[in-house]
Amino acid sequence: MIPDLTVVTGKLKLKNPILLASGTAGYGSEISQFIDLNKIGGIVTKSISLNPRAGNPPPRIAETPSGMLNAIGLANVGLEKFISEKLPYLEQYDTAVICNIAASSVEEYVICTERLSSEKRVDAFEINISCPNVKEGGLIFGNDLDKVREVTERVRGATTKPVFIKLSPNVPNIADFAKAAVDAGADGVSAINTFVGAAIDINTRKPKLANVTGGLSGPAIRPLAIAKVLEIKRKHPEIEIIGIGGISNWKDAVEFMIAGASAVQLGTVNFVEPDSGERILEGLEQYCAEKKIERIRELTGSFIIIPPKAGQVNYPDQSGPPPKRGQAGEL
């Protein structure tokens, strides 16, 4: 049996659930030296803003245990140069192109979406309202429910193509933000962007990033991201989620799908193993074949959570008491 890896999230159809996350795959031309973009579900572009942005001063990155902090500051070539110089490169590939848009005003989101919507090669939008490293285009939208509604409604009005809102995890109630986005017309949400983090050099006593704080990514955040995806899916099972956060192998991708993601994005792993998308796909196919899963989309939100009854311990296998001491168990 060859498992069906196609997934549909909102109105977006993908040949498989593996996407490359914004800011970790550029505009495709560099990473394509290592990975065949035809094989993966799609690529989410580096955030595009109306005008070019130079980004933050260095240092912009710092390594942390099983992760990294970044404060790039949305460095990008700007809307027009993206269309004239970067987008044509992606013509040759049979893979979804999802344009990530960052802006410092609602109007800028609308202008960028409208302009890009007429480009045939653009298949969908991911609206970045959650960059932790710039005030405008990040926190002022992503941490405010009313702003999320407003941005989503206006962007929805600017395109008929699928729209996903990329959510910040730096909120206490991410499910409410997901609901606000979908109610305002989004096809779904991308969960999550990076967590705010900081690191200090103990010799100089200075922050390791010029921006002081940055976004934490990598395997270190995976359990946090899984919790956010679960939180959204448990509260609002109907919401379409693209899962992101520290995926580095096929097992992590499966975990996100079980938690509620229809598709997943590979981020920081692209920096270390830019060919990981292909290997993760092989792993997914094998997992589905072994588990007799005909369509990978069956995995989405398939978690089994049985609330414990009062006074009763919930054993992971749910079938009875744990094995006695010295007795072989499967745990």
Next chain:
Amino acid sequence: MFLADASVKEIFEVKPRIHKIILNQPEAAKIAEPGQFINIRVSETHYPLLRRPFSICDAEGETITLLFNLLGEGTRMLAHLKPGDSVNIMGPLGKGFKPVKGIKNQIFIAGGMGAAPFPLLARRTEGKISTFIGGKSSREIIELDLPNREIATEDGSAGFKGNVIELLEEKISGKPPEDVMIYGCGPTGMLRALKTFCEKHNFVCQVSTECAMACGFGICQGCPTVSATEPGGYKLVCKDGPVFDIKEIVL
């Protein structure tokens, strides 16, 4: 540029804490240019997570030689490799030195670990090479058998007493600029002084720079260096560099 496993042919300490590792990777060795770098996956786990970039020290036949200083967790793991072990490498990456032909005085300037890229550059450079090597003391001087060496140490423990730019001032400042091509690599302080020196004497100079990196091939935008030619702009050390014309960047 590619991802590949390379087997360790030799690894040894050349000076306290300074290690040389010779990797067998014929394809990478064939295309390596002086000043380019290799990004090594030092751990198969998530710690340390990122690859570690090292300047290509030499490339000959089927091997690539790298030099590293024992500084942190990544280099400590690297130092534990043994001949026959395998490491995953990415590269050669970046834009390297462009040796210019027909120049009477090819000048190499190295500060400390900055000697690393010069053995391969020496192989690829035509004409008379003079190498100036600087450090705080003789302990920091790495010579690597480079041609026509002169040493400068700030404490006077070896060679000229003073910094390497002062030595340069003494030795080459009088030469006509069209007869001189300078290739530099070393700490930012040294490169800054080198830039002033070159501006003063109108010398053309290529310098290799350094920056913490995440990806090493231009997608993360994590290694900017301030551009001197475009106001408010940055260049990426990994992709636009690590070697730049000294006039292109603010040091």
